[in-house]
Amino acid sequence: MESTREQVLRLVRGRRDITVAQIAETLDLSSQAVRRHLDSLRADGLIDVRLERHGVGRPAQLYFATELGEEVSGRNYLQLLSRLVRHLERGGAQDLGSGRQALDQVFAGIAEEVAADHVSEVRGTSLGERIAQVSLALEGEGIVDDWRKLGDDFQLLNGECPYLRLASLSNAPCRADQHSIELLVRAPVEQTKRIVDGSPVCEYIVRPGAEAAAATKRQDYASG
Secondary structure: OOOHHHHHHHHHHOOOOEOHHHHHHHHOOOHHHHHHHHHHHHHOOOEEEEEEOOOOOOOEEEEEEOHHHHHOOOHHHHHHHHHHHHHHHHHOHHHOOOHHHHHHHHHHHHHHHHHHHHHHHOOOOOHHHHHHHHHHHOOOOOOOOEEEEEOOEEEEEEOOOOOHHHHHHOOHHHHHHHHHHHHHHOOOOEEEEOHHHOOOOEEEEEOHHHHHHHHHHHHHHHHO
16 A cells, blocks of 8 residues: 555656645645645655746745656556567567558557457446446556546546656557557547646547547457
8 A cells, every 4th residue: 555655756757747735635735734745756756846936926836747756657667568568579670661650550459468368357238337347447557537527528537647757758658548548448549648748647538520420430440
């Protein structure tokens, strides 16, 4: 079980910038308790803080993880690294192209592996059932932690980026997460928000109309 200090570090690590008030609200802690943990983490070199001014008044203190803080993050990065190594061992580096093409190939393979690991957990016949099951299945991967119905559409959310620094260097991890969701819900998925771009959440939208169009396309392909 995570200690409060570990929860605070995980939350800071999963956001581009975060305030004391946001941490306190998310973890249901007092601001004083949050500041004690932040001071301790900063003293250990795991996080740092910057000031952001918004007109008059006191500047906001925004906390973020240092490289050291991200290196000790553990599980999500280790999962990604493990899958990366397995994919390269199975496919062989000689089969890859170069540059972005190679990166896309590798992360496409990782997306398929993530989906294969969780496909048995997604048995719903309706899109809504599969959305709910995918949200639970991918929570442990750090990809999705909540979902909501928005009119006719479905919204999948993630409040913490599992590999923020990597996402800031390349879109490939985000595309892989999106593809994993698509494979499991069996419908097109649109990523509309990213934490790495400054949003408080990563957001994915699934539209029932797009599901029907995709199903028709698959049927046409099979019959052709």
